[in-house]
Amino acid sequence: MKDTFKNDINIGLSANEKSLPSKYFYDKIGDALFVKIMNLPEYYLTKAEFDIFKNQTQDIIDTLKIAPDTYFELIELGAGDGTKTKELLKVLSHKNYAFEYLPIDISLNALEQLETRLSKELPKVKVTKKQGDYFEVLEGLKNSHHPKVVLFLGSNIGNLGDAEAKTFISNLSDALNKNDKVLLGIDLIKPEHIVLPAYNDKAGVTKAFNFNLLHRINSELEADFNLQQFSHTPEYSENTGIAKSFIVSDKNQNVTIGALNKTFQFKAGEKIHTETSRKYNDDVLGSILKNSDLSIVTKLLDSNKYFADYILEKR
Numbered sequence: 001m002k003d004t005f006k007n008d009i010n011i012g013l014s015a016n017e018k019s020l021p022s023k024y025f026y027d028k029i030g031d032a033l034f035v036k037i038m039n040l041p042e043y044y045l046t047k048a049e050f051d052i053f054k055n056q057t058q059d060i061i062d063t064l065k066i067a068p069d070t071y072f073e074l075i076e077l078g079a080g081d082g083t084k085t086k087e088l089l090k091v092l093s094h095k096n097y098a099f100e101y102l103p104i105d106i107s108l109n110a111l112e113q114l115e116t117r118l119s120k121e122l123p124k125v126k127v128t129k130k131q132g133d134y135f136e137v138l139e140g141l142k143n144s145h146h147p148k149v150v151l152f153l154g155s156n157i158g159n160l161g162d163a164e165a166k167t168f169i170s171n172l173s174d175a176l177n178k179n180d181k182v183l184l185g186i187d188l189i190k191p192e193h194i195v196l197p198a199y200n201d202k203a204g205v206t207k208a209f210n211f212n213l214l215h216r217i218n219s220e221l222e223a224d225f226n227l228q229q230f231s232h233t234p235e236y237s238e239n240t241g242i243a244k245s246f247i248v249s250d251k252n253q254n255v256t257i258g259a260l261n262k263t264f265q266f267k268a269g270e271k272i273h274t275e276t277s278r279k280y281n282d283d284v285l286g287s288i289l290k291n292s293d294l295s296i297v298t299k300l301l302d303s304n305k306y307f308a309d310y311i312l313e314k315r
Contacts, residue, residue, distance in 0.1 A: 018272045020272055049084055057091045060088060082118070085103075103127065149182075157278075183312075191238060192238050213247075231248045
């Protein structure tokens with residue numbers, strides 16, 4: 001894992017337009033910070049999707065066409081703390097549906113905490129956790145021929161560029177069997193005054209979340225990033241529907257990464273791209289799904305119409 005981390009950091013910081021992979025936000029500290037972000041007043045995404053899972057749970061089950069006596073695998077890509085998913089698990093467990101829950105996440109810490117909580121709160125639910133990048137885990141899905149429902153929530157697909165999202169959807173489609181379902185949570189295109197504060201909260205938690213990646217590089221790769229000499233700067237374009245997060249160098253400076261035996265130069269104002277958060281509408285999602293075998297069955301909206309959970313089916 002460390003070699004992959006080291007190589008990814010080297011590639012990102014060596015590029016003409018520097019970047020750092022957002023998947024490395026998540027360690028024990030990053031997990032805790034993201035839980036704080038989800039509870040911030042500015043961060044509407046989690047609340048909006050929770051609204052759907054809390055108040056339209058039976059609608060989700062009905063639309064997924066889940067039969068109580070037919071065993072299926074409920075697979076969640078990027079499970080995190082599972083707060084929203086528990087609303088679905090509660091109903092499935094209470095009504096004695098035959099299923100196994102397979103949470104997948106890059107953070108072993110998040111998976112272990114989720115497994116511990118579910119064993120106490122929903123002991124009847126069988127949980128099989130899988131650690132890894134969900135791009136890699138998708139390959140393993142092909143080995144199972146049980147009916148599948150794949151959850152990809154939190155607008156995680158929005159962290160991918162459109163070309164990467166198309167590839168991901170195509171790979172996901174290929175890993176599924178006919179009539180398998182996907183519940184895809186996506187953030188909808190909205191005005192800047194709603195979106196931008198979600199990535200630039202007044203308390204500075206999102207800044208700390210981004211800077212935790214620099215902390216990780218310092219501690220795990222023997223680097224000397226001076227966090228006092230960098231800023232956190234998010235951007236959002238309502239026209240494109242794309243939000244981006246950047247760490248920006250406040251001055252001309254050099255940073256040495258001991259594990260790479262390499263020094264990187266930063267100019268004043270130079271950006272390090274850390275995350276993309278694409279927002280969607282029906283047309284954008286349609287273009288992403290165009291060359292896959294997944295088709296839209298319906299969508300469920302939260303009460304403010306900020307967020308949508310789309311139900312997709314493998315043709």
